[in-house]
Amino acid sequence: MKAATAAAHHALDERLGQFDLTTTAHYRRFLQASAAALLPLEAALEHAGVAACFDDWARRRRSPAIMADLADLGGVAIPMSLPVQRPDRAFVFGTLYVLEGSRLGAAYLLRVVAASADPKVRRAIRYLGHGAGVGLWHSFLSQLSREPATPDDEVRMIESAREAFAVFAQAVACA
Ligand code: HEM
Numbered sequence: 681m682k683a684a685t686a687a688a689h690h691a692l693d694e695r696l697g698q699f700d701l702t703t704t705a706h707y708r709r710f711l712q713a714s715a716a717a718l719l720p721l722e723a724a725l726e727h728a729g730v731a732a733c734f735d736d737w738a739r740r741r742r743s744p745a746i747m748a749d750l751a752d753l754g755g756v757a758i759p760m761s762l763p764v765q766r767p768d769r770a771f772v773f774g775t776l777y778v779l780e781g782s783r784l785g786a787a788y789l790l791r792v793v794a795a796s797a798d799p800k801v802r803r804a805i806r807y808l809g810h811g812a813g814v815g816l817w818h819s820f821l822s823q824l825s826r827e828p829a830t831p832d833d834e835v836r837m838i839e840s841a842r843e844a845f846a847v848f849a850q851a852v853a854c855a
Pocket residue numbers: 681682689692693694696697777778779780781782783784785786788789845848
């Protein structure tokens with residue numbers, strides 16, 4: 681999945697690099713775009729039964745965290761509409777790969793935000809700081825490696841990961 685989504689990750693990384701996350705205006709736009717993608721993707725995961733696949737799902741979901749940050753900064757979340765996909769385990773693993781992986785970028789972005797001169801920005805870090813130090817990425821990867829997936833499942837996981845990146849890309853383009 682990493683190789684199949686590397687170009688999409690790079691493009692997103694470049695787009696996000698244009699935001700100056702130390703300013704309230706840019707940080708609010710970043711959070712709004714992230715929420716526009718995260719909220720419907722987490723809702724779709726729940727619809728697809730993510731809690732039955734990951735017993736620690738309650739610790740992984742970040743919708744409440746990003747809503748709280750947005751409320752602090754006077755932002756709004758307008759969830760994107762998602763492409764129709766079969767809500768099966770391949771969808772769960774492919775989509776969650778992207779959401780859990782985004783924590784790695786979040787750790788970097790958190791350091792940028794921490795350097796903001798605005799205390800309101802510095803405090804609105806529930807989303808970027810969510811799950812820090814708990815090893816959620818590693819536990820996701822180990823569960824992914826134990827998932828018995830057929831070649832067809834793997835194709836579908838990659839498709840779901842690409843779709844999830846596309847939702848973020850579209851949200852950032854609209855921000
Ligand atoms: C400016 C924003 C971002 C930066 C600087 C960034 C940076 C990084 C870094 C440093 C890694 C670790 C690479 C490695 O260990 O090989 C990573 C991994 C990853 N990031 Fe990002 N990222 C950003 C945004 C995002 C977003 C918005 C998403 C998803 C919506 C995302 C999804 C992923 C995924 C899935 C991985 C795991 C790749 C793997 O399989 O190892 N990233 N990112």
